[in-house]
Amino acid sequence: MIQKVKYSILFCLLILSNKDWAQNLYTMQFVVKEGATRFNFSDTLTLANDSNDVQITTLKFYVSKIQFLKRHKIVFEEKNSFHLVDFSNAASLQIAIASDSKLSYDELRFNIGIDSATNVSGAMGNDLDPTKGMYWTWQSGYINFKLEGQSVLCNTRNNEFQFHLGGYMSPYVGLQTLIFPVKNKTKVSLQLDISKIITSIDLAKSNHIMSPSTEGVLLSKIIANSFTVYHK
Amino acid sequence: MKKKIVTLAIFCVVLSAYRFVKEALFVVPVNFPEPVYDFSKNPLSPPKILLGRALFYDPILSRNNTISCASCHAQFSAFTHSDHALSHGIDDKIGIRNSPSLINLAWQRLFMRDGAINHLDMQALAPIHNIAEMDENIIHVVSKLQATKIYPKLYYNSFGDSIITGEHTLKAISQFMLTLVSSNSKYDSVMRDQSVFTDQEKNGYLLFQQNCASCHTEPLFTNNNFSNNGLAIDTSLRDLGRFGVTKIASDSLKFKVPTLRNIEFSYPYMHDGRFKRLSQVLNHYTLGIKKSNTLAKELQNPIKLTSNEKVDLMAFLFTLTDKSFLYNTSFAYPKEVFAESTK
Numbered sequence: 352m353i354q355k356v357k358y359s360i361l362f363c364l365l366i367l368s369n370k371d372w373a374q375n376l377y378t379m380q381f382v383v384k385e386g387a388t389r390f391n392f393s394d395t396l397t398l399a400n401d402s403n404d405v406q407i408t409t410l411k412f413y414v415s416k417i418q419f420l421k422r423h424k425i426v427f428e429e430k431n432s433f434h435l436v437d438f439s440n441a442a443s444l445q446i447a448i449a450s451d452s453k454l455s456y457d458e459l460r461f462n463i464g465i466d467s468a469t470n471v472s473g474a475m476g477n478d479l480d481p482t483k484g485m486y487w488t489w490q491s492g493y494i495n496f497k498l499e500g501q502s503v504l505c506n507t508r509n510n511e512f513q514f515h516l517g518g519y520m521s522p523y524v525g526l527q528t529l530i531f532p533v534k535n536k537t538k539v540s541l542q543l544d545i546s547k548i549i550t551s552i553d554l555a556k557s558n559h560i561m562s563p564s565t566e567g568v569l570l571s572k573i574i575a576n577s578f579t580v581y582h583k
Numbered sequence: 584m585k586k587k588i589v590t591l592a593i594f595c596v597v598l599s600a601y602r603f604v605k606e607a608l609f610v611v612p613v614n615f616p617e618p619v620y621d622f623s624k625n626p627l628s629p630p631k632i633l634l635g636r637a638l639f640y641d642p643i644l645s646r647n648n649t650i651s652c653a654s655c656h657a658q659f660s661a662f663t664h665s666d667h668a669l670s671h672g673i674d675d676k677i678g679i680r681n682s683p684s685l686i687n688l689a690w691q692r693l694f695m696r697d698g699a700i701n702h703l704d705m706q707a708l709a710p711i712h713n714i715a716e717m718d719e720n721i722i723h724v725v726s727k728l729q730a731t732k733i734y735p736k737l738y739y740n741s742f743g744d745s746i747i748t749g750e751h752t753l754k755a756i757s758q759f760m761l762t763l764v765s766s767n768s769k770y771d772s773v774m775r776d777q778s779v780f781t782d783q784e785k786n787g788y789l790l791f792q793q794n795c796a797s798c799h800t801e802p803l804f805t806n807n808n809f810s811n812n813g814l815a816i817d818t819s820l821r822d823l824g825r826f827g828v829t830k831i832a833s834d835s836l837k838f839k840v841p842t843l844r845n846i847e848f849s850y851p852y853m854h855d856g857r858f859k860r861l862s863q864v865l866n867h868y869t870l871g872i873k874k875s876n877t878l879a880k881e882l883q884n885p886i887k888l889t890s891n892e893k894v895d896l897m898a899f900l901f902t903l904t905d906k907s908f909l910y911n912t913s914f915a916y917p918k919e920v921f922a923e924s925t926k
């Protein structure tokens with residue numbers, strides 16, 4: 352009997368301490384290179400792009416399938432890993448990932464966008480809810496990345512440009528996997544260079560991408576190459 | 584011991600009754616294949632089906648609260664828009680396609696005449712956002728629903744949460760549409776040996792199997808593929824069908840093969856509603872096939888039918904009418920829900 356009690360206490364202790372271990376939090380913080388780390392897009396972000404000012408009014412994208420690797424082997428993969436990063440919502444710029452154990456890793460991997468299996472799985476909730484405005488309504492599919500703004504270079508109504516990138520069906524697959532060598536950090540800042548994206552586009556000619564296309568896939572790749580790990 | 588057996592027996596009865604109740608919400612007809620829809624991701628329940636039915640009939644889904652799904656998908660015409668070649672939406676705007684009937688959607692993989700929608704759940708977003716249909720926005724729909732008296736309660740009964748989300752809205756609409764199963768036509772009862780064809784219907788059935796069944800495949804009367812059935816392009820619409828989605832040249836002028844169930848009541852016919860009567864459709868297949876690069880191989884050589892054979896074929900097509908579907912009261916406007924809201 353006493354033996355039993357002893358074991359139960361031990362067991363409880365184990366569970367309790369285990370709970371403590373579950374507090375291993377890893378955070379990814381998204382920032383834009385162009386200044387403020389947290390800016391509110393109710394004010395627009397102004398880029399000095401050569402002599403032509405460019406204002407960004409919307410910047411939203413999906414981060415999914417977050418993985419930590421050690422020597423190319425996955426040591427931790429977040430479950431149900433879908434996050435909408437929206438620069439008009441400061442709270443969404445930081446993604447906290449909880450792990451049961453302390454992670455020893457040398458590589459961080461994640462996707463920008465939504466994989467094809469999820470794209471054909473019907474209605475989903477939370478960050479994947481269609482009320483998040485990241486779903487094409489006339490032709491099914493998630494919008495992986497949304498970049499909208501204004502530039503005098505755009506000969507459009509209110510000089511607007513809109514880039515809605517996505518696509519999950521061959522040949523227009525927009526999903527991008529990003530891989531960064533990062534060692535055991537509990538906080539990783541990822542910086543997006545918007546100027547690099549904008550200067551890669553000839554805004555006078557191309558100011559609307561609203562469906563899966565060759566142009567959209569190309570821009571998705573440029574965007575993927577515009578993220579870097581930011582060391583303060 | 585005896586007691587144990589009795590308890591066990593009761594347990595079994597309860598269990599099987601439970602299974603029966605569960606399955607009764609969606610029965611796979613004996614002559615049908617397994618459905619495509621993954622019910623495990625959206626298990627049917629009576630309150631969810633009722634919620635979906637209310638949403639289907641409620642014009643609150645449109646910008647000015649005038650157009651509901653049922654405006655273009657009316658039960659008496661097998662959930663299409665009878666008499667309208669091109670669908671008719673908000674502010675009397677005319678769309679670009681004929682509204683299809685909504686029948687046996689659980690067996691369908693792609694939706695719309697060009698397959699632009701990849702899952703039944705996502706279908707409702709298209710008309711809600713289309714400026715010529717409902718011209719609304721799902722974000723606004725959700726907030727309008729939240730502000731009503733009836734919906735938070737219906738969502739709570741359905742999902743255990745009175746906070747309305749896009750996900751729950753779409754899933755509920757799917758639930759109602761999934762129940763729109765038509766499997767009780769004369770054709771079905773003949774297949775189940777409960778009835779027999781007349782000689783005329785029997786001959787029509789043979790002609791159908793020879794000329795039509797490769798695309799309009801039994802028992803769903805569609806093979807769920809996209810084909811060019813030789814319609815001359817309407818130069819004002821310039822609708823290239825499946826090509827618009829895939830951008831693959833070989834998909835040009837291909838449209839989804841529609842079901843022929845309840846065809847008697849789902850006129851006008853084809854993606855642009857160009858034919859008002861079935862006789863015109865048959866004349867198209869015998870005389871009107873327009874050759875083009877993507878024309879289906881089955882239609883390269885004209886289908887030959889005498890006028891008597893056309894009558895027989897039509898008699899067979901009428902055996903696909905399912906009155907128990909067209910007049911099923913559980914698919915109708917849910918008075919009981921809306922009566923509640925005016926109290």
